[in-house]
Amino acid sequence: ETGVTQTPRHLVMGMTNKKSLKCEQHLGHNAMYWYKQSAKKPLELMFVYNFKEQTENNSVPSRFSPECPNSSHLFLHLHTLQPEDSALYLCASSQATGTGESPLHFGNGTRLTVT
Amino acid sequence: GQNIDQPTEMTATEGAIVQINCTYQTSGFNGLFWYQQHAGEAPTFLSYNVLDGLEEKGRFSSFLSRSKGYSYLLLKELQMKDSASYLCAFMDSNYQLIWGAGTKLIIKP
Numbered sequence: 001e002t003g004v005t006q007t008p009r010h011l012v013m014g015m016t017n018k019k020s021l022k023c024e025q026h027l028g029h030n031a032m033y034w035y036k037q038s039a040k041k042p043l044e045l046m047f048v049y050n051f052k053e054q055t056e057n058n059s060v061p062s063r064f065s066p067e068c069p070n071s072s073h074l075f076l077h078l079h080t081l082q083p084e085d086s087a088l089y090l091c092a093s094s095q096a097t098g099t100g101e102s103p104l105h106f107g108n109g110t111r112l113t114v115t
Numbered sequence: 116g117q118n119i120d121q122p123t124e125m126t127a128t129e130g131a132i133v134q135i136n137c138t139y140q141t142s143g144f145n146g147l148f149w150y151q152q153h154a155g156e157a158p159t160f161l162s163y164n165v166l167d168g169l170e171e172k173g174r175f176s177s178f179l180s181r182s183k184g185y186s187y188l189l190l191k192e193l194q195m196k197d198s199a200s201y202l203c204a205f206m207d208s209n210y211q212l213i214w215g216a217g218t219k220l221i222i223k224p
Contacts, residue, residue, distance in 0.1 A: 004157070040123070042214035043158075043202070090157070097210065101165075103148060104212075106157035 003027045006091050006107035014115055015081060021110045023074040023091030031097045032074040033104065034066060037088040049074065050097045081114045088112070117141045121203050121215040127193055128223050135188045135201050135218050143208020149177050149188045150202040152217070158202055161188070190220075198222045 004025045013019050025032065034046040048056035049068040063085075065077040074091055088109045095102040119139040127133040137147070146165035150158040164170055164179035164186065176189040190197055203215040 040216055042119075042216045043204075043212075045212070099210065101146075101163065103160040103163060104150075104158075106159070108155075108157045 003105050004091060004093055004107035006089075006110055008110055009108065010111045010113075012113045012115060013078070013081065015083070017081075018077070018079040020078065021076040021089055021091075021112075023076075023107055025072055025074075025091075025093040025105070027093055027105060029093035029095050029105070030071055031094045031102075032068060032071070033092040033094075034074065034076050035090040035092060035106075037090055037109070043090070047076075048097060055097065078112075081112075083114050086112055086114045117207060117213055119203060119205060119213055119215045121201075121218045123216070124219045124221065126221045126223060127190075129193055129195060131193050132189065132191050133193060133220065135190070135203075135220065137186045137188075137203035137215060139184050139186075139203075139205045139213070141184075141205060141207050141213070144181060145206040145208065145210055147177075147179055147186050147203065147205045148212070149186075150204070151199050152202060153199045161201075193222050195222050195224070 007022045031050045033048050036044040045058050046060045047066040052068050063080050067075040090109045091107040092104040094104050121137045148163050149161040151161050152158040162177035169178045174191045179186045200217040200219045202217045204212045
């Protein structure tokens with residue numbers, strides 16, 4: 001079992017669909033993150049949860065809705081997406097936020113295509 | 116303001132040495148990270164530097180100069196499996212990670 005598991009690996013959805021991305025970490029970490037990765041662009045931080053509390057929302061459109069029921073699970077609910085939302089969505093976890101000595105552990109990502 | 120820059124793509128030969136540079140500008144600094152990302156896979160942590168100098172981990176070394184806003188990742192005895200993207204990121208005064216766009220490293224036999 002890898003440290004951070006994301007499902008599904010690939011997702012194709014229409015602009016009117018509703019879908020959810022799931023992330024689970026088995027590392028005993030307290031912080032979880034959603035990142036968006038587009039080709040040839042830096043990683044974009046979307047949301048941060050620390051001890052299940054959302055501590056960061058980087059001006060993400062409301063069509064993306066995160067949920068963190070516990071420190072091990074993180075969801076990203078998607079609805080009425082746009083084609084420009086097509087990207088690789090990466091989940092990550094770390095021991096805590098606010099420290100430089102706690103590297104991020106990433107999942108393999110969900111490759112999202114919006115048609 | 117803050118910014119970070121690294122080359123888009125580099126090519127090197129199997130068995131050789133390659134140095135991937137990363138420059139950054141920021142008013143507050145809490146360390147610099149390097150990650151490796153193979154195509155279609157998760158980024159994986161390689162190194163963290165918060166003090167000036169060279170940190171060596173096997174074939175990979177990372178260097179930091181805070182006064183120059185400069186870091187590099189040195190890969191020795193290159194292997195085909197080292198073909199990947201290498202992501203540089205610094206942590207600012209608010210412990211936010213600022214990421215570079217990544218350097219795609221192509222290894223040729």
